[in-house]
Amino acid sequence: MKKIKSDCLDSLCELFVRAFEAKTLKKAVFSKPESVDEIKTTVSPKKIGTSYVLQAETFSKDNKVYHRNIKSDFAKECQELFYSHAQINIFTSVGDCQYMISKSGKETVIGDKNIKKALDNGSFDTVSEEENNKQKNYLLSGDEDFLKKLGISDETGRVRDKKQSKYRQINKFLEHVESVIDKLPENEINVYDLCCGKSYLSFAVYHYFKNIRSINIEMICIDLKQDVIEYCDNLAKRLGFNGMKFICGDIKNYNMEKKPDLVISLHACDIATDIVLDKASDNGASVILSTPCCHHELNHKINCKELNFITRHSMLRQKLCDAATDAMRILKLEAAGYEASALELIDPEDTPKNIIIRAIKKQRMDEKRAEVLKKEYAEVRKFLLGEEDI
Numbered sequence: 001m002k003k004i005k006s007d008c009l010d011s012l013c014e015l016f017v018r019a020f021e022a023k024t025l026k027k028a029v030f031s032k033p034e035s036v037d038e039i040k041t042t043v044s045p046k047k048i049g050t051s052y053v054l055q056a057e058t059f060s061k062d063n064k065v066y067h068r069n070i071k072s073d074f075a076k077e078c079q080e081l082f083y084s085h086a087q088i089n090i091f092t093s094v095g096d097c098q099y100m101i102s103k104s105g106k107e108t109v110i111g112d113k114n115i116k117k118a119l120d121n122g123s124f125d126t127v128s129e130e131e132n133n134k135q136k137n138y139l140l141s142g143d144e145d146f147l148k149k150l151g152i153s154d155e156t157g158r159v160r161d162k163k164q165s166k167y168r169q170i171n172k173f174l175e176h177v178e179s180v181i182d183k184l185p186e187n188e189i190n191v192y193d194l195c196c197g198k199s200y201l202s203f204a205v206y207h208y209f210k211n212i213r214s215i216n217i218e219m220i221c222i223d224l225k226q227d228v229i230e231y232c233d234n235l236a237k238r239l240g241f242n243g244m245k246f247i248c249g250d251i252k253n254y255n256m257e258k259k260p261d262l263v264i265s266l267h268a269c270d271i272a273t274d275i276v277l278d279k280a281s282d283n284g285a286s287v288i289l290s291t292p293c294c295h296h297e298l299n300h301k302i303n304c305k306e307l308n309f310i311t312r313h314s315m316l317r318q319k320l321c322d323a324a325t326d327a328m329r330i331l332k333l334e335a336a337g338y339e340a341s342a343l344e345l346i347d348p349e350d351t352p353k354n355i356i357i358r359a360i361k362k363q364r365m366d367e368k369r370a371e372v373l374k375k376e377y378a379e380v381r382k383f384l385l386g387e388e389d390i
């Protein structure tokens with residue numbers, strides 16, 4: 001659609017530049033593009049060094065994302081963006097506005113007057129640098145097709161208010177995946193998501209390897225819930241995520257088809273996390289990233305008189321058992337030849353279940369050290385449970 005000169009677009013573009021200069025611009029989404037190869041372009045302000053620039057991300061139909069900073073011929077580039085898209089959504093700290101042009105050329109703008117009024121009066125809050133940088137650091141912008149189809153973001157790419165926490169959670173998890181990228185194969189990777197549920201994380205990890213890293217990925221996702229597995233399987237097909245396979249079943253009975261490079265798991269309930277870790281380490285996964293959920297087993301079984309002064313207080317008993325359970329899991333992984341640690345997944349304000357266990361298989365197994373760790377693990381169990389084995 002070639003737009004002819006439009007006063008409406010010119011004044012909207014001027015308002016957009018003013019909002020950016022006044023540091024009230026959060027983001028703008030340019031959709032329904034003229035170019036048949038593109039899906040959309042999102043633009044957001046970023047602090048790069050000492051300069052404040054507009055960064056554009058163009059999402060193409062071949063699933064690639066192209067980044068550029070709009071700096072040189074600023075006004076001209078902005079105008080080109082405005083004139084080459086049939087729908088424009090602008091989000092600012094003083095309100096949002098939307099522009100649309102119909103096939104017959106009828107233009108509609110909503111919300112621009114409030115932004116203009118606030119800028120004219122000087123009555124506005126600026127968007128903090130922290131907020132800009134926070135957005136910059138996320139691997140997922142919100143505009144990804146799978147996030148929209150999963151209901152995390154709306155069709156303009158804005159993350160829905162109720163899904164902000166999930167969005168941060170999967171972004172943070174992806175950062176952990178990125179931090180171990182050098183421990184994983186460069187060209188082809190086998191990934192398992194055990195207890196995948198609705199698979200927000202699975203889709204994100206698949207997208208990360210396939211579209212951001214251009215690594216071929218085969219991913220198997222397993223969960224007990226038949227309806228959820230069917231939903232995810234259909235969604236993967238609609239997204240063209242052909243390397244994803246969904247299996248309905250109990251992870252305990254599942255035999256891995258291929259040696260796993262990476263096993264992920266987010267909030268597998270109670271002892272399901274233990275099954276995940278055992279399954280992953282027994283099959284020699286190169287990397288395991290697992291965020292435990294609530295766990296109750298030790299809380300029910302703890303029998304340690306030395307710790308009675310803690311366990312008699314139910315709140316503290318739970319905290320003690322949570323920490324001891326994760327510490328035992330780590331010890332068990334270490335005894336199986338992993339370098340393992342507990343890291344923070346996300347702000348505790350988002351969820352108290354914010355620990356991620358990261359385990360990286362060591363190149364060489366030190367048998368003597370493994371024996372020492374196995375003995376230590378058995379002693380810890382005996383100390384906590386008052387018996388050799390449960």
Ligand SMILES: C[S@@+](CC[C@H](N)C(=O)[O-])C[C@H]1O[C@@H](n2cnc3c(N)ncnc32)[C@H](O)[C@@H]1O
Pocket residue numbers: 194195196197198199200201222223224225249250251252265266267268269272275293
């Ligand atoms: C709290 S949900 C988390 C789902 C997903 N990973 C997420 O973070 O959105 C836990 C999931 O674990 C699944 N689950 C629990 N035990 C399982 C088992 N033994 N085998 C397969 N799935 C299991 C449940 O069906 C549920 O979908």
